[in-house]
Amino acid sequence: MILARTRAEVREWVAAQRREGQRTALVPTMGSLHEGHLSLVGIGAACGPVCLSIFVNPLQFGPNEDFSRYPRDLEGDLELARSAGVSLVFAPSVEEMYPGGEPWVSIVPDRGADVLCGRSRPGHFRGVLTVVAKLLNICTPDVAVFGRKDYQQLTLIRRMVSDLDMAINVVAGPIVREPDGLAMSSRNRYLSASDRQSALALVRALDRCERLFEGGERDPELFRQLLGNSVDPGVSVEYGEVMDPETLESTSRVAQGTLCAIAARVGATRLIDNHLLGSGSPLASI
Ligand code: PAF
Numbered sequence: 001m002i003l004a005r006t007r008a009e010v011r012e013w014v015a016a017q018r019r020e021g022q023r024t025a026l027v028p029t030m031g032s033l034h035e036g037h038l039s040l041v042g043i044g045a046a047c048g049p050v051c052l053s054i055f056v057n058p059l060q061f062g063p064n065e066d067f068s069r070y071p072r073d074l075e076g077d078l079e080l081a082r083s084a085g086v087s088l089v090f091a092p093s094v095e096e097m098y099p100g101g102e103p104w105v106s107i108v109p110d111r112g113a114d115v116l117c118g119r120s121r122p123g124h125f126r127g128v129l130t131v132v133a134k135l136l137n138i139c140t141p142d143v144a145v146f147g148r149k150d151y152q153q154l155t156l157i158r159r160m161v162s163d164l165d166m167a168i169n170v171v172a173g174p175i176v177r178e179p180d181g182l183a184m185s186s187r188n189r190y191l192s193a194s195d196r197q198s199a200l201a202l203v204r205a206l207d208r209c210e211r212l213f214e215g216g217e218r219d220p221e222l223f224r225q226l227l228g229n230s231v232d233p234g235v236s237v238e239y240g241e242v243m244d245p246e247t248l249e250s251t252s253r254v255a256q257g258t259l260c261a262i263a264a265r266v267g268a269t270r271l272i273d274n275h276l277l278g279s280g281s282p283l284a285s286i
Contacts, residue, residue, distance in 0.1 A: 001082045001086055002089070004089065014140055017048070024048050024051060025045065025047040026044070026143070027041050028053045028132060030070065031071075031091075032071040032073055033076070034185075034188075035176050036147055036173070036176035036184040039176050053090040056072060057127060059098070059130055059131060060127025061127070065121070066187075071186055090135075107126065107133050108126045115250075116151075116239060117152055117272065128156070129157065132144075136166060145173055147172070148173060148175050148274070149185065149273065150272070175273070175282070181203040182196070182202075183272075190268065191269055198233075198267075201230045203273055206274070210275060213278060218253055223260060224242055226240070237262065237264045239261070240260075240262045260277060
C-alpha cells in the first residue's frame with residue numbers, strides 16, 4: 001500500500017493504473033476509520049484498485065464545530081486500510097489541498113443544502129462539495145463510494161456529479177451499524193458510556209417509524225412526531241424529518257422509500273441517522 005502526501009503522487013499512481021488498463025475507485029474519508037469505511041472499500045474494490053483519501057477538511061466545519069478536536073489517528077487508519085486491501089492512501093496536509101488558502105472558487109449548492117443538516121450547519125455542504133470535487137479531479141476515479149448514513153451529503157454529491165457532467169459513477173454504501181444498532185460514525189468515539197446508551201434512541205425512533213409504516217400509517221406528521229420526541233432525556237433532537245428521498249423536500253404523504261432522517265445532540269456530540277421506509281427494520285442488518 002502506498003502512502004501519498006501530494007496530489008502529484010496520486011496523479012502518478014492513477015496514470016500507472018490506467019497504463020495497466022485498470023479502472024480505479026475512490027473512497028473519500030476524514031479518517032478515524034471504522035467498519036463502515038471498510039465496507040465502502042469493499043464496494044470500491046469490485047471496480048479496481050482503491051484510493052482512500054484521509055483529509056479532515058477545514059472548509060466543511062463551522063467556527064464553533066469540532067475541526068480541531070476531530071479524531072485523527074493516521075497510524076491506526078493506515079493499518080486498517082492495509083488490511084482492507086486499499087492500494088493507495090492519499091493523506092494530504094491542509095496546505096497541499098488548499099495551497100492558496102481559502103479557495104476563490106468553490107461549489108455552492110443552490111438547492112437541497114438549506115434543509116436537514118444544512119439548516120444548522122451553514123456553509124457545510126459548500127465545504128463538502130468543494131473538497132469532493134477537488135478529490136475527484138485529483139484522483140479521476142471511475143467510481144467514487146460514499147456512505148448512505150450521510151444521506152444529504154450523498155444526494156448533493158450525486159447532484160453535483162450529474163449537474164456538472166462529471167464522468168464518475170457515484171456508488172452508495174449501506175449504513176453499517178454496531179451490534180446494538182447504533183450507526184457507525186467516527187464521532188461515536190466522543191460518547192461517554194451513558195451517552196452511548198442514549199444514542200440508541202436514534203435508531204430506535206427509525207425502527208418505530210418502520211413499524212408504523214408497515215402497520216399501514218401514511219400521515220407524515222405522525223412520523224415527524226415520533227422522530228422529534230425522543231424518549232431519552234440525554235438526547236436533544238435537532239430535527240426529525242420525513243422527506244422525498246430524491247428532492248429532499250418535506251413530503252405530505254408517506255410512501256415506500258420515503259426518507260426518515262434524524263439528527264440529535266447526545267451530550268456534546270451531534271449524531272445523525274436515517275432510514276428509507278419499507279426497506280425493513282434498520283435493526284435487521286445487524
Ligand atoms: O463524509 C465524510 O467523511 C466527508 O464529508 C467527506 C465526504 C470525506 C468530505 O470531506
